[in-house]
Amino acid sequence: QTVVTQEPSFSVSPGGTVTLTCGLSSDSVSTSHYPSWYQQTPGQAPRTLIYSTNIRSSGVPDRFSGSILGNKAALTITGAQADDECVYYCVLYMRRGISVFGGGTKLTVL
Amino acid sequence: EVQLLESGGGLVQPGGSLRLSCAASGFTFSSYAMSWVRQAPGKGLEWVSAISDSGGGSYYADSVKGRFTISRDNSKNTVYLQVNSLRVEDTAMYYCANARVGVAAIDYWGQGTLVTVSS
Numbered sequence: 532q533t534v535v536t537q538e539p540s541f542s543v544s545p546g547g548t549v550t551l552t553c554g555l556s557s558d559s560v561s562t563s564h565y566p567s568w569y570q571q572t573p574g575q576a577p578r579t580l581i582y583s584t585n586i587r588s589s590g591v592p593d594r595f596s597g598s599i600l601g602n603k604a605a606l607t608i609t610g611a612q613a614d615d616e617c618v619y620y621c622v623l624y625m626r627r628g629i630s631v632f633g634g635g636t637k638l639t640v641l
Numbered sequence: 642e643v644q645l646l647e648s649g650g651g652l653v654q655p656g657g658s659l660r661l662s663c664a665a666s667g668f669t670f671s672s673y674a675m676s677w678v679r680q681a682p683g684k685g686l687e688w689v690s691a692i693s694d695s696g697g698g699s700y701y702a703d704s705v706k707g708r709f710t711i712s713r714d715n716s717k718n719t720v721y722l723q724v725n726s727l728r729v730e731d732t733a734m735y736y737c738a739n740a741r742v743g744v745a746a747i748d749y750w751g752q753g754t755l756v757t758v759s760s
Contacts (some may be wrong), residue, residue, distance in 0.1 A: 552643055565745040576751065577686065580752070620685065632678075632685060
């Protein structure tokens, strides 16, 4: 059973920089997993931030960036703002058409 | 502007069936794979199923394999999810989304349709 791992929670100061990660329980994440990142506030549909490792979705500000750091995918948020406080999900493409989401990271801005 | 509009959700008894629909506009539908993702109340996102741009390939999470069927009609810019043998644990908001790289890398999302399985 493939498990996609994310930090359950993270905190950042307003104006600060935070890097969230997305890993695999038994493998390294690479660009072949097309890691993608989503932001979700309560009661709303997810919003795509980054797809395919580092491509920003339409309208997403450049303070959100994606990368591979070591053996994980990473989402870096610079200049954190109060409305960045929400849950962030990553998804990895496994193979044979299957994708798996991570459990999400609840980001607190304080 | 890309729009994805889901419909077809509702209250159904365990063992029942529904057909979810997602009408797409604002992009060349037949050029993109499509996916369904669900979210149980208070839980995280769960990838459910995907279908290739032509409809020739379909893929399922183990949790729904054999019970759910994804399909698409490119002439109607619509993707469907037939959900059968529903269980209480299938209760969730079901989101339709398009994919950017084959069936991977979900980009645009709909607002979702709620499926409630309860007796």
